[in-house]
Amino acid sequence: MLSEARAALDGRGVDDQVRIDVPMRGGGEDVEESGMRSGVAGVIPALQSGSLFGASSGCLVVDAHHLMKAEAEVLAELVANLAQDGSVVAVFVAEGAIPAPLGRALEEIADTITVVQVTERTAAGWLATAARQRGLKLDGEAAGSLIQRFGTDLGALGGALDQLAVDGEPITAESVRDRFRNRPDEPMWHIADAIVAGDTGQALRRVEDFLIHGHPLQLLAFLQNDVRRRCLAAATDDYDTFVERDGGRRGYAMEKVWKQRRQAKAANLRRALGALARADLHLKTTPEATHLVTMERLTVALCHWYGGRGR
Numbered sequence: 001m002l003s004e005a006r007a008a009l010d011g012r013g014v015d016d017q018v019r020i021d022v023p024m025r026g027g028g029e030d031v032e033e034s035g036m037r038s039g040v041a042g043v044i045p046a047l048q049s050g051s052l053f054g055a056s057s058g059c060l061v062v063d064a065h066h067l068m069k070a071e072a073e074v075l076a077e078l079v080a081n082l083a084q085d086g087s088v089v090a091v092f093v094a095e096g097a098i099p100a101p102l103g104r105a106l107e108e109i110a111d112t113i114t115v116v117q118v119t120e121r122t123a124a125g126w127l128a129t130a131a132r133q134r135g136l137k138l139d140g141e142a143a144g145s146l147i148q149r150f151g152t153d154l155g156a157l158g159g160a161l162d163q164l165a166v167d168g169e170p171i172t173a174e175s176v177r178d179r180f181r182n183r184p185d186e187p188m189w190h191i192a193d194a195i196v197a198g199d200t201g202q203a204l205r206r207v208e209d210f211l212i213h214g215h216p217l218q219l220l221a222f223l224q225n226d227v228r229r230r231c232l233a234a235a236t237d238d239y240d241t242f243v244e245r246d247g248g249r250r251g252y253a254m255e256k257v258w259k260q261r262r263q264a265k266a267a268n269l270r271r272a273l274g275a276l277a278r279a280d281l282h283l284k285t286t287p288e289a290t291h292l293v294t295m296e297r298l299t300v301a302l303c304h305w306y307g308g309r310g311r
Helices: 002-011 043-048 069-085 102-109 120-133 140-150 154-167 173-179 189-196 200-213 216-234 239-246 252-259 266-285 288-306
Strands: 016-021 057-062 088-093
Touching: 002 057, 002 088, 016 043, 043 057, 043 069, 043 088, 069 088, 069 102, 120 140, 120 154, 140 154, 140 173, 154 173, 189 200, 189 216, 189 288, 200 216, 200 288, 216 239, 216 252, 216 266, 216 288, 239 252, 266 288
Parallel strands: 016 057, 057 088
Antiparallel strands: none
């Protein structure tokens, strides 16, 4: 999605670009008088100010689905002015619905580019076809190792196959792991899925992969939001009320949490909340060398509690 967003800006001759990453809700950010959180407030001057030299300037808003209602209202007014001005090009990147009224405003005046998400299952199918086209024999274990190393990045997977085709050696899971040391930059929900499944080994591997590219506080914020949703789902009688209390946005992630609401006991969810709070304090007050161990211990505990096996 980011590649498509940057291409959209470049295609309109935008050189001066500002990027705003919208934080997830519930992160405790300060809210300014404008109704914007401190991490989002920079989008206002970015959308209001064109280039000093007469050229178009650009504003890239990433994770726009995390916008609060008050923020969406402010931005809806600003983008309405952009359609008339033309000196600023704005691109909003979202994995789900953008909150109204901004979402409605963009539907009326903006071009939409839909990017289909590549899952590990679809990547495996693509990999099998690409291997046959190169005359390579790739068994399930070797394909799994390639996806473990490169994730769902089809370009990187194709490059790896090209290298293996040049070698001409038998392709095994072990040879793939020995040759490639990549760690994929994958979304955090893969970690949550492994935790809910109680698959400790998979969850620990994905946590280690994520921390190569991301910061432990990012992962902690994601897990805090996830367990908050699970507590909310466990305490709600129907799905519509659950969605409304969470902010009103429906989607696959919400449906998944709702279907799993009986899996973890209430006592275990309370333990998870306590462990997340302690991990947050530890990450902010101890040397960085201890952070991986902290996240690993937290992950093992969450696998135990989310699976409903904790006592």
